[in-house]
Amino acid sequence: MTRVAYLGPAGTFTEEAARSFRIDGAQYVPVESPAAALAAIDAGDVDYAVCAIENSVDGAVTTTMDALAATASAGIVGETELAIAFAIMTRPGQSLDRAKRFATHPVAQQQVKRWVGENLPQVEFIPASSNAAAAEMVANGDADVAAAPERAADLHGLEIHARGVADLGTARTRFVLVAKQPAQPAPTGDDRTAIVFRTKNEPGALVRVLQEFAARGVDMTRIESRPTREEPNTYDFFVDLAGHADDAAVASALEACAAHTTAMRQLGTWPRTAR
Incomplete structure (x- = not known):
């Protein structure tokens, strides 16, 4: 079985990107950071890692860059891009106007800052290790509202109040597929x-x-x-x-x-x- 590490928990955009590579027989392994995903390659625990490397709103994902520089035994063999928009979610029955603690990944926070300022001016931002982790925080009562992929709401039984939230409709994130001691893909002309x-x-x-x-x-x-x-x-x-x-x-x-x-x-x- 081919093991693929990605920034977890389940329900992140990175998981969506990982699945989009359509690796035969893949088992998807959630980890807590891009560095952990690449370290798992070095340790031989996984065959591939998928990491966000660049966002059109917030720029380079520096944690991935630092981890790539420190990972001598792996190389990038593919990439994909996802259009990024968020769902706003709470526990069932909770209204947005009573929310006090807003959780999402810091990169995501930059992508929804204007929407949050206009619709949730009363909330305090709580950084999460991933967008799906933010949804998990809401489910566990550690935050009141999260910006996360819609799938995260389904996984944690949360209520969605808004869909397609993004301050810039052109927001995209580029993800790379990293393999241990990869065979170099043949030239394609692009x-x-x-x-x-x-x-x-x-x-x-x-x-x-x-x-x-x-x-x-x-x-x-x-x-x-x-x-x-x-x-x-x-x-x-x-x-x-x-x-x-x-x-x-x-x-x-x-x-x-x-x-x-x-x-x-x-x-x-x-x-x-x-x-």
């Missing part, structure tokens, strides 16, 4: 390659790396930096490239970048999701 690297802390160090891509016409679709947490003022740079790692221009750029970095690792190469 691929993405991700790398993480470090440079010396000196003027022009980052520019020299980026110029290798520009010189070969390789499009960088995303760049983020994260502190290494090893030394002050040192950073990991995450770059997504348009193209497959075996494409001549991408392969040449990656080889040239090695001369300008103190460490570099490919995080994966995979087909881009259809839009």
